[in-house]
Amino acid sequence: MEERFVIPRRFRNTSLAFIAIGVLAFLVGLLALNGDVGVRRFWSVLVFNSLFFLYISAAALFVYCAASLAQASWHIAYKRVIEAIMVNIPVFAAIAFIVLMSVLIGHKSFIYPWTDPQVLAHDPIVAGKTPFLNVKLFVIFTVIIMLGWSLLSLKLRQISLQEDQAERGATRFLWKTIFFSAVFIVFYAVTISVSSWHWLMSIAARWKSTMYGWYIFAGSFISLMTVISLFVIAIKNSGQLSLVNKEHLHDLGKFIFAFSIFWTYIWFAQYFLFWYGNIPLESQYFRPQLWGHYRFWFLLDLVINFAVPFLLLMTRDAKRNYTTVTLIALIVFFGHWLDFYLMVVPTVLPTQGVIGWYEIGITLGFVGLMIWLVSRALARAPLYPLNHPYLKEAIIHKSDWE
């Protein structure tokens, strides 16, 4: 039972190759992407990628805390995978912090127009938001949010590792986890909204949406579920994590299926209000997406994030099939990456955005970094939380009784 994770050669090679591609893309982009369009492309891609992966890691911490608070057992068999994703918050937070601060210090006002004094002087709508949208508050909130997420993720990981060393059947770590989970859930409920307003919604400074926090939450949650599924399946393919079986996969499939519908509901609720209102101030956000340059990606985003998982994951057999879940998880992960792309790039580059070598290269870099960090974090602890009181319940878990 005492099983240590051995990083498969394929994980190491893939992740290092991807990181190399990412660094190469970054360096080439730094040199080659010149002019107004090039610089806009360079920074917008860095912003949305770093935030996408930070939000995925934060969603892992949210899932961990929500399941701990509910005293759930369905995730215990692959709890270490969720933990390994959530302990990357400090790394991705550091990257996102560097990118956001570079944007601010470099006066990249095409990303955050509210930092530009000329915009503030001529645009009363943006100027009216200065009590919230100002550099001081942005930096303070960013530091608080990133520090809070990082410290709580490290704390919860520490409690989980202490439990492995303790005597068998100790429940005090369970209660400690529940306490810190409750702290994080309250913190996350506020910060997921505030962070999304500051980091992403303020890029379209004149525009606002009351659904935005939910929208980011739903998107990051489902991306996380695809990431967990892909890691679990990949680790199983390497001959490890043998206690995880189709019953656990069924749960993950249900989450991907259900939260695709939830994301679509949030997406439509947001879109529908602007479509009905048809006020130029509000609908200008969707114009380049629906009728302009990004029409293909906009419609593809809806198809692969709603229609594909909804129709293909509907049956019980599809959710219990490793190949189907892998395929859908890859498609949906790409779909939500595209969704984050559409949150940032159409506003920064209304008519010139592309998905080319730079976008793909930077994304592969982040994917490689995630694989590398997750496999290292997995190797640092036993693959199963051996002293967790619910481990047996998780191993004999049945997702249904048919």
Place this chain on the structure above:
Amino acid sequence: MAIKQFVVASFQDEELLVPAVKKVRAVGYKLYDVFTPFPVHGLDAAMGLRQTALHTAGFIYGALGTATALLGMSWIFVVSWPLDIGGKPHFPLPAFVPITFELTVLFSAVGTTLTFCWLNQIMPGVKKHIFHPRQSDDRFVMAIEVTPRTHVDEVKQFLLQQGAEEVTVQTAEEGWWYGFFSKKEKYEQTNPQWSVQ
């Protein structure tokens, strides 16, 4: 419906019932049905029930609801009576989405519920033979159908060995019938030899 003979065993505990069901199937007696006061985990597998087609029916009803809503609204607002509502196009797809969603859910829910009732033969007014008065209270009841090749006494002995509390032989009408009076009582009045033992 056909009138048949059944060997009916009642158990006090589901932990006796589930192994007994498995043994009955292994030995080869014809298991008619099992009645429990609550859902017993693993009983479906032990009884060898196939997976239900209710999901497929639900999907078809849902698709029917989607089609009804979209085609109906399109016909009304595009062909039959085009109106200018707030300068919107005559085929405003986003405005149709909530109604389409509602009708999909409605068709799927009502259709699935009715299909479920039909498959299980439950409806207000539907009567069925009750094998044991406590089968919905605190006893777990198994009915074995008597075929021309069944030795009734052998089955009774076998069931008692499996821990059955009591074993009876009943002659009853299979399936269901409709009526707010009890057809069973009527049978017993006209055919006293078929009354429940």
